[in-house]
Amino acid sequence: VDRLVPALRQRLKDDEWRQVAMLLTRGGRFDRIEDAWKDGHTRKAHAPALQVWSEELARMRHAMTGERYSGCPTWYPARLADGSAMRTHFGEQQWPLLLTSYKSNLMSSMSIAVSRLRQVHPHNPVSLHREDAERLGIANGDTVRIRTPGGAVTAVAMVRDGVMPGTVAIEHGYGHRELGAGRHSIDGQPMPVNAEHANGVNLNDLGFADPTRPGCKNVWVDWVSGATVRQGLPARIEKV
Numbered sequence: 001v002d003r004l005v006p007a008l009r010q011r012l013k014d015d016e017w018r019q020v021a022m023l024l025t026r027g028g029r030f031d032r033i034e035d036a037w038k039d040g041h042t043r044k045a046h047a048p049a050l051q052v053w054s055e056e057l058a059r060m061r062h063a064m065t066g067e068r069y070s071g072c073p074t075w076y077p078a079r080l081a082d083g084s085a086m087r088t089h090f091g092e093q094q095w096p097l098l099l100t101s102y103k104s105n106l107m108s109s110m111s112i113a114v115s116r117l118r119q120v121h122p123h124n125p126v127s128l129h130r131e132d133a134e135r136l137g138i139a140n141g142d143t144v145r146i147r148t149p150g151g152a153v154t155a156v157a158m159v160r161d162g163v164m165p166g167t168v169a170i171e172h173g174y175g176h177r178e179l180g181a182g183r184h185s186i187d188g189q190p191m192p193v194n195a196e197h198a199n200g201v202n203l204n205d206l207g208f209a210d211p212t213r214p215g216c217k218n219v220w221v222d223w224v225s226g227a228t229v230r231q232g233l234p235a236r237i238e239k240v
Contacts, residue, residue: 082212095234107173123200124171125158150208174200
């Protein structure tokens, strides 16, 4: 922060500018110097080492193919259960886009029932890049139909530059069927229903079964972690 020292000394007292300069070098407020260190090391040091190699993972094999996992960070194309690339089954000509998701900075999976939040953000328009929108004849606010090999949803388009070309982004926390969106009765008494709890679209409605597992209706799962895939789903979008 040497370049800022003249401005700091001009505006602050002699016993203040060094303290402000220290904060600027650290990005925030921390312990006093004499309290933050012990034996040449920070007291709140990050204990686990950064793992660039995982011996445990390297010893494991994929349960279906027998292929050994890589022990270090490695890029693979999106894979299905048999190890084949997703794009060999779902080509770009039919499914030119990739569907991704992101967490809301306002709405969680449970907060759709909060009416004040719905007043601010009532539904989740899907985001697509300006170049893709122009090519497909889609304008901001248009009603669009998103299709994947597993289903289709109708949504409102949001044209923006904040997503990568070739992708469609869906915000989590919307498109509920429960949480008061569906009708239920307990001991013959109908429970309250609010149709606004079903506002927007749910990415789960666009998932699909893994075609490399014949006779099994299991959804496409991540090749290493086994979690349901919700990033990079092959998709296409059209104006309704």
